[in-house]
Amino acid sequence: MSRIAGLRPRVGGLRPRAPGFVALGLGALALVTFPYWSRDWESSRYATTVLRDILVFAILALSLDLLMGYVGLPSLGHAAFFGAGAYAAAIASQRLETEALFVTLPAGVLVATLLALGIGLFAVRASGIFFLMLTLAFAQMVFSFAFQATDITGGSNGFAGVRRPELFGISFSAAEELYVLVAVSFLATAFVLWRITRSPYGRTLVAIRENERRMRALGYDTRAIKLSAFALAGALAGLAGALSAYSLRFVSANDAGIGTSITAFVMVLIGGAGTLAGPAVGAAVVILIERVLNSYIPFSQTVLGVVFVVFVLAARQGVVGAARTAWARARG
């Protein structure tokens, strides 16, 4: 039970050389400025919204991948921190009557981190499938709190009218500016995780996944390290949650519910766990099916379900893993 089948170590996979860095930088710039250079397109506004939601979920999936792909902790309750971040940002804005980004965003991240510390204290004592069941149950506890504490969260009606933030006079209330905020947050998250997973700390996480007993014998406090990773992943999920609250101007109890947890979970698996590009690709695949396909056919959820089944049976390493294998084979 110490190792979970389906996940392989993949440390130091992406190592861009100088031309790579330039391409990466240009790509990042193009991503951040998307609503401006696509302005003349007929569907620019729609595409911006869809891309924004993909990026919000990509942050969530990236944070979950830190747990699933690197520490080997498959959490099926990650939406708890997403929801906590969304509610905390919305409630802080409402109660403190402020739109300041440097108040509401840290509020979301902080509450999500504290919640992750509390749940993690229990959850990291389990591993594998038991960790999965515990996180699922605890997240459902958060969901039921959000669903029932009507005077704080709005209960089953949800929390409507979340105000969009501003920072030092720059307002993010227009769709374009908000998109830039989300895109920059996504790039920052990806960069932070890229640094972390290549740091000694990141190697320690992978080593714990591969052989926790040995790491304990070497003197590492593996439980504390796993808890720290759990809290870090919770913090980033809280960031995604706060961005989601700004984007939709609405927080629903379902944001903390099992549906969102499962969505994040499959994004990581479909894209490829243990990679940085994977979760983002997974987020794009799932959101495109859920959002775009849904407006053409009524049974998009069935399609999504079938996609899961096909992925398990045909492409076990996810999109990115399969692409790498194909690339390696093409090069001989």
Next chain:
Amino acid sequence: MSPELAFLQALNGISFGALLFILAAGLSLIFGMMDVVNLAHGAFYMLGAYIALSVVRTTGSFWVALVAVPLALGALGLVVEPLLLRRLRGRHLDQVLITVGVALVITDLIRLKPDWGAEVRTLPPPDALAGSIAILGNDYPVYRLFVIAFGVTLALSLAALHRRSRAGALIRAGVDDAQMLSALGVDTDRLFAVTYAIGAALAGLAGVVAAPVLGLQPGMDVEALVLSLIVVVVGGLGTLGGAQVGAALVGPADTFGKVFVPQFALFFIFAIMALVLLLRPSGLLGRIRVIR
């Protein structure tokens, strides 16, 4: 709270516990035996309830549904296991993904079927059990007493089968060491398919029995899945006794939680789960340690 009211609430709690047992027994069986966390369990439960709705509409008989639904879900299990799960033995994350996929397809089809649909539906209890009787001066629905009797009878007969029958012996052996069982010449592939079918049939049965009490609505699958997970974690994984004890504890705890702290009723059973895990990491009767 007056003693009479407390007694009635206790009856409610036991009746809910009986439902939980039927639901959780299947999940525990599949997990303990096959080491598969079947996240489609809630969807099977939901499908069972909606098939019961259709059967009652066409035949007019609840009792036909009570027999037909487990058979239908069992047949579905017999298809799903060999087709999808057999090749995934030991690959937990893939099992999670594929059972979630199955659950998505089932709930989507339920939503799209016009006479099942996305709205709340009710299934009346059979005529023979429709009324209520006076208990300690209060009216109490007969159907809930039936649920208790049904759950207890099922628990006793499952326990008898589990301990005394050949199939029960094979299942116990499979939980202990499926590989050894296979080496001894038992066709474990067939055994696993049958186990999965029994688990699915139990989920469907729970759907039929619960429908007149809890109703049919979108989201009932997730609720059922989470509740049955809690029951098996509290009671202990992989043993029938675990599902019994877990259900007997969680059912009344949920009911009394709703009476005493209505705002945080759901909170209450999670607190119990956390406490049990802290004091007994393998659940009350389980042999598999959940946390270290």
